[in-house]
Amino acid sequence: GPAPEARASAPVYTYGNAIRESVWVDTGLDGDGDGATDRVAADIIRPREAAERGHRVPVIMDASPYYSCCGRGNESQKKTYGPDGTPEQFPLFYDNYFVPRGYAFVAVDLAGTNRSDGCVDVGGRSDILSAKAVVDWLNGRARGYTTRTGAQRARATGWTTGATGMIGKSWDGTVANGVAATGVRGLKTIVPIGAISTWYDYYFSQGAPLYGSGPDRLSHYVNSPDARTRCQAVQQRLVDGAPRSGDRTPLWAERDYVPDASRVRASVFAVHGMQDLNVRSGHLGAWWQALAAHGVERKIWLSQTGHVDPFDFRRAAWVRTLHRWFDHYLLGHDNGVEREPMADIERAPDRWTTDRTWPPSRTATTTLRPGPGSAPGVGTLGLLPAPPGATETFTDDPLLGETDWAAHIDRTTAAKAGFTTRPLSRDLRLAGSPKVTVTATPSTTSAHLTAVLVDLGPAVIRDHTDAGEGITTLPHRTCWGASRAGDSACFKETEADTARVDFTIVSRGWADLGTWADPDRGRPLTPGRPHTLTIDLHATDHVVPAGHRLALIIGGTDRYLVTPPPSTPTLTLDLARTTARLPVVGGTLAYALATLPRPGGPATAPPGTASTAPPEAQSPPPGATAVPLRGVAAPRPPQAVPTPGAAR
Missing domain, CATH: 3.40.50.1820 (Alpha/Beta hydrolase fold, catalytic domain)
Structure with a gap:
């Protein structure tokens, strides 16, 4: 046949x-x-x-x-x-x-x-x-x-x-x-x-x-x-x-x-x-x-x-x-x-x-845990739990967001707590929907939480923050089917709109801490009392290359949330009761192998230093637009997007 x-x-x-x-x-x-x-x-x-x-x-x-x-x-x-x-x-x-x-x-x-x-x-x-x-x-x-x-x-x-x-x-x-x-x-x-x-x-x-x-x-x-x-x-x-x-x-x-x-x-x-x-x-x-x-x-x-x-x-x-x-x-x-x-x-x-299937059949939930580091808000991320009593504290700043936090991941800043792995010795792939469980003690009766996963290292990506959200529209057309007067089959071509970045947001999620007890209804928080909440992060499939680090950032209101809390909360994280459950291809073993110290390399990256990326991550693909190394700027606030799917 x-x-x-x-x-x-x-x-x-x-x-x-x-x-x-x-x-x-x-x-x-x-x-x-x-x-x-x-x-x-x-x-x-x-x-x-x-x-x-x-x-x-x-x-x-x-x-x-x-x-x-x-x-x-x-x-x-x-x-x-x-x-x-x-x-x-x-x-x-x-x-x-x-x-x-x-x-x-x-x-x-x-x-x-x-x-x-x-x-x-x-x-x-x-x-x-x-x-x-x-x-x-x-x-x-x-x-x-x-x-x-x-x-x-x-x-x-x-x-x-x-x-x-x-x-x-x-x-x-x-x-x-x-x-x-x-x-x-x-x-x-x-x-x-x-x-x-x-x-x-x-x-x-x-x-x-x-x-x-x-x-x-x-x-x-x-x-x-x-x-x-x-x-x-x-x-x-x-x-x-x-x-x-x-x-x-x-x-x-x-x-x-x-x-x-x-x-x-x-x-x-x-x-x-x-x-x-x-x-x-x-x-x-x-x-x-x-x-x-x-x-x-x-x-x-x-x-x-x-x-x-x-x-x-x-x-x-x-x-x-x-x-x-x-x-x-x-x-x-x-x-x-x-x-x-x-x-x-x-x-x-x-x-x-x-x-063959998605997520791949070898994908398994791997639980990573934040730990304290050598400076406030600059912590570690790994398989071992933090010691009892370990905490990190940040203060809500709705003028900042994921890109601000990621750009200062290795510095103590007031609005976030950041936790990073050591540089990876081999690629690590995440495929699916991560979840981050946070135990936080607020200083006020209301508070927001944001959890972000970040790939720390240089790359060339589609610039999704630009007007075309990753594409550039070209003047010439290609035709797909038959045309007649009043209905043409010819459409403007596009190409990838690319940018060099020094970190990539892998996944994010937001929540009102007031939903800790009932996901259907918020309630006032008790200042000084710990509240535990699981934040659902968005589905992703991302390979963190060898030489890069994986980071978990926890902050308050970021710029995607249009209404900040009525007062400015300070939140204290109980690190021993905070976890990130990640869909890792290969599971915990793959993570453990990827975070073994590289032969001849440092066990950890010194704070504030860029990770070393493999050559393919440093060189743009054909047609890429070279721009100064930077983190991706935050998109327009959602309220500026009037309708889902509005045509450009």
Whole structure:
């Protein structure tokens, strides 16, 4: 038989004369309370020849709130329509590339946006069930109409197999996660890119506020102009249900898809930037672990970028892989894609490695413990516990953050406590979601905690703190699929935006110490009394090279937390009751071997001296931009990012 690679759908259909139409699907909800069930607009493009021959085709679907307010992709493309309302431009390349290969593409306006009825409720029933209704309609289980208000029915069962794959970045990918968590039949695969898995964790981190506003502002931002008037009751429910206290409420429980991972029938191809500070990689970590626990077929790409689509950081490989993924799960081709390595990890700009499973099977939790050093706040990190009574003390300074602390790791500074390993004698890989348990005695009734893992040593990385979050957009274009007037398949190329750094943030996490007794609700602290809290750090996959050091930093409010405590706390850490549980490939033995003194080398690095990096860490890859050695500057505060996934 043919080799698996030969089983690929080919561009045998004409894009220029494809059928373009709009259907309004009845969601069964009345989100705007006008007495009529809401209809959501689904703009469809499908191959005409297939329809004329009676061949049914599968569907690739992107349900988004951004098609009219903000645009999609690196060039902020919006939907456009002809004089008669027929869709002309479908954003992104999915229609141009896949329609000629025998797929339909369906771009759904979430309820409350663009040409849809209803109201945006930011990840709740309206968002998820309005998109699910379209999957149901594609499978003959929901009603569709040819107009927004008319009675003429539109049916999909004559032209589609019903096999649907949902894809999208950020909010779009979040909707795909939520729809998959309903267990809807006909949804065969999802491809969430930089997607949210629980909306509470978008706005808060264990009680600590990450944004200065709640979901009501986001809903108002994407609602269509008429929806902003008719959806005021929904807006008020979003205000009332999401208190700025950071407490978990029923509103947040409704918007948490992780507990429903057991209902997922679709395969999942997840993509995330490990330096995404909009939708942080903790969303991926929680979702991935839940999917794994329930045996969901899955694949993962982890990049060094921030909130960036793989079309803009690994274009050719992405299109090729996505093509084979959809061919397998939507067309049923036995091309072997599901038997290939599960994980692709970006190790350096444009340099990727693969793993058969992720995290790798040899990964095991390794518990490291901070210890006192020769100067206050400059401690050690290793396997042995600190002696009873050992402490470190720091004072909250919300004007500083992870990069300030890391830049002064070997100096006594008031706002942090830092702990470092000796220089590594061999590479050490972390793969998964770290946890740091802290026992701290506060001087005030409220306090924040931040825990950061840092790779101390020079490297060339993608500059995720710059405007492109790790990419530079170039003027020339490449084409991916077929074009026609009003809808081009040609997009601006990109390249890695790189920087030389002398440390790299590996993972971070934040928490309100007031949640120490109840993760769902904060409470006042007792000054002078120790409180123990475990901070969940964000999922990562990072190799600390030989010659570098690994550091754990514990501080108070960092600049990502928008609201500091009402008073300035000083916190005293009980080092004997503070631990870092790290997902180390090879486990404790790998860590022990990596921290053996190097032959002929010092047992520890003198405070304030740079680590020695191997030659490959010192030389930039081809195309890297040389900049002065520095730590990565802190990104813009989150409140300056108005929406998850807003197109650049």
